[in-house]
Amino acid sequence: MIWIRDLINEMIPFFSKAMNFLGVEDSNWIPLIGRATVEDHGDVALPCHSLARIFRKPPQEIAEQICALVEADLDSIATVSSISGFVNVSAKPEWLSKCLSKLLSDPRLGIGVEKPLTFAVDYSAPNVAKEMHVGHLRSTVIGDSIVRMLEFKGHQAIRENHVGDWGTPFGMLIEHLLDLGEDQAANELGVGDLDSFYKQARAKFVSNDAFANRSRSRVVLLQGGDSETLRLWRVLVDESMRYFNEVYSMLGVLLTDQDIRGESSYQDLLPEVVDRLMREGILETSEGADVVFPGGWVNRDGAPLPMIIRKADGGYNYSTSDLACIIDRVERLGCDGFLYVVGTPQKQHFEMVFQVAEQAGFMSPSHQAIHVNFGSVLDIDGKVLKSREGEVIKLHDLLDEAIRRAESAINEKNPELVDDERDDIARTVGIGAVKYADLSTERTKDYVFDWERMLSFDGNTAPYLQYAYARICSIFRKWEGARDSLTSAELILTHPEELVLSRRLADFPSALDESISTFSPHKLCTHLHSIASSFASFYENCNVLKGESEEVIRSRLAMCDLTARELKLGLGLMGIGVPERM
RNA sequence: GGGCGUGUAGCAUAGCCUGGAUAAUGCACCGGCCUCCUAAGCCGGGGACCGCGGGUUCGAAUCCUGCCGCGCCCGCCA
Structure with missing residues (x-):
């Protein structure tokens, strides 16, 4: 349920009529229609600058003319205005209210289900007898979030923890x-x-x-x-x-023990990989090793770069086991796609593996093989955290520290919380902060590991979102009515803060779609933060329980309910919990 | 040497795929707001030649191209 698309669909017939009248071909204006880039100006915009050539008139005049032609027809759904050569269309509050009602009464909050596909998601991948560090944190947290989002969109996600055990x-x-x-x-x-x-x-x-x-x-x-x-x-x-x-x-x-797919489990398939490559006639011998030349790659000396399948000593390589994986995923699991949540440094490796897998017919072009790459974890000085020398930050200690810091913040801000409840909240907030810090930045960029920032409760952080959720819970604790009855409440949108919040709430389904289709959890984070932030403004400026009338109170309670449900679902899809109090 | 990526206020980021209006957000900074649903908050303010130069376009942070800085990869390791 993408409200902007609905709005465009509804307004297009009227624009069509106007453009016909003006004698403009559909292909000249329909592609120009899009979301307004400046929120204050409207929801949908039509820039008229490229029409200037056709009309031989300034864009401003064209926009004004179009505006005048559609205004009356659009009266029931939107207001139209023209500024500096743009026609701007703003949904009317009543129209917006109808959209939100649909989300409110939908347990899935307007999020559609896609044609189901099967994805293998390869993530976490710690090494046996080696410490887990912040690099594993990224893979684990990002991969887990992608699995949750895929499943919510109706896909089957097969979790594969490719443990280094061989x-x-x-x-x-x-x-x-x-x-x-x-x-x-x-x-x-x-x-x-x-x-x-x-x-x-x-x-x-x-x-x-x-x-x-x-x-x-x-x-x-x-x-x-x-x-x-x-x-x-x-x-x-x-x-x-x-x-x-x-x-x-x-x-x-x-992740559970059922998801462990250690490298050892592919051992039996490795000779099979060699056989198949040989049958395809792409296996060559070079310096005693069996190799494939994927083509298009050169080494430091400018010579073709081989992918080594079997070493001269008879041992197999990482690439071989990745090829075996692909065979397994295609033939045993019937996957449509494979996602590798692995750091960017291995980009070339995966490109070569995918190339060879296709050449050898292990997978077809219809298979989506995607390296969901992520940047390195840097220390506070901007240098890559290395695990070989120097002290590694143990993941376990890091999480303990996060919980401890969250707990001391709770003690300071809300001393009424005690015992188990305080411990649970500290865990939810502390772990949530760490995960959110990792998920909220664009994954391909390097990530600076900074205790202070990740545990800070200000800004675009999990605790800020969780706090918004807790405040809503607090309102409902004070209210006497039945929360379930709100799903059919009528939404009365009058204050600017109500209108801003309602637009953010209506945008949730498309934000999630955008996030999952690009395997970028940070897009969902950015949107959740904008929801929480507009909720905070709404909260300060539109008192819920002391609204002007019973209808307004119910309407605002419904807004709270929808906000809470979106925050809970959105954070849940990133594996982050929400506390009732904090 | 070849390849890939990255560069946006003091700091940290979003926007780039799919070009559009005064470049968005947070921290920090300055000034206001708690007899009122949780002030972990809100309201207002200052702060950016979007690395540099060319090109395409009516229009470029966004697309193309050349430089510069930084990082990574180019192992019979994984």
Whole structure:
């Protein structure tokens, strides 16, 4: 239910009549009609500057003339005016009120369902025995939000957590596990001391030749399917997953053990990838390795850039496993699209993988393979946060800190909240703040990790939106009536603040569509903030419970109800909760 | 060297795909507002040659092009 489109549809016949009268072809003016870019001027605008050539008259005069011709016909739906060569059309409050009534009585708030497609959404992807850091936060939070939005639009979203659970480092990790003793190692991993575990293993690998040799032999055993080695490997994976699940639970994301699709699970498919590429005749041998040349790429020396499928030592590569994934998603899962919520640095990698997958016929052009890329996480000095050296900010600690800060803010602002309720709110607000900070900026840009900003309760932040929601709940606690009855309330829109808010509320469905069709949660954030902000103005200027009449009170309560429902749904689609009080 | 991305008030961002009017929002700054539904708020104000130069167009932050700054990628790692 896109109200601007409805408005345009309703006004077009009258404009058509006027333009016919003036002798202008449809193709000369219909494409010009669009949303007014300056909100104060109207909802829909027709710029007349390009018509000046046809009429040989200044745009201002043309606009005035059109305006005069349509004014009477549009009387029941909109007011028309002309300014500096634009015809501006503003929906009348009564018309707007009808639109909002439709949203109000609709449990889906006017959001349509699309033709259902199946998407595999690849996100989060932590590495076994390695700490989760802010980069994983981005992937996890963005991916989760996209899954929620897709599902709400009627699609099937298959969550795939492509956990890094395979490869050469596992030799040294398993040997380190044995050195420590299984119990102690499991404990260390389970409580989330992943970083030191990995670093210790790494340090020994570099400094101790005997250990390094044991590690290499262990890799061979692992790849050979040795059962004791696999058992030890399982311990590493399970203990890490226990810890990851704890972080997921704190974050409140949808990922569960059912969504784990570790790299190890594609091992059986890898020889199949090689066979198929060979059958297609695109596999070549280069320096002992099996490679594909996707074409169009060159390396530093200007030579064609290969994608390595099987290394000279017989081992497989990341690209191979990504190709296997595509086969799996097309043939087993029947996906129409695959989304990879992975950082921008891997852009070229994915372009090459998609190119090869199409060349080899693993997928067809009808499949949407999309790298939902995101920028790097920078520290406060604008440098990329690196995990290899220096202290990483553990995701777990970060979330604890967010909750702690939210709690101390609640203690200060609203000391009446105590015990479990305060703890719940602190969690909702703290975690919400972190997630929102990440989701609210355009995902392809680099993201500055800043405690102060992300936990600040001012501006375009989750707490600001949550506060608007809590204020509405507070109004309903004071009101005696039945909230359900408001879905049929008549909306009386007279004050400027009511009109601004109602337009923002009516824009919600198109904002969500725009957000999901570009896989850009920040567009929804921007819109939710504009709703919350116009609600705050409305709240200050139009007293709800002390409205001029019973009808006005009901109308304003209905506005509150719709605002609350949109905020709750919108934040919910980003995996952010709303507190009844704060 | 080749490729990709990015540059918008002191700071942080939106707008760029799909060109339109006085470039929007938040923080910070200045000035107002709580006997009144939560002041985590509201109202008002100052602050931007939209990196620089060309081009296309009636019209460019937006499209094309050339520079400059910054970042990333170009590994038999993932």
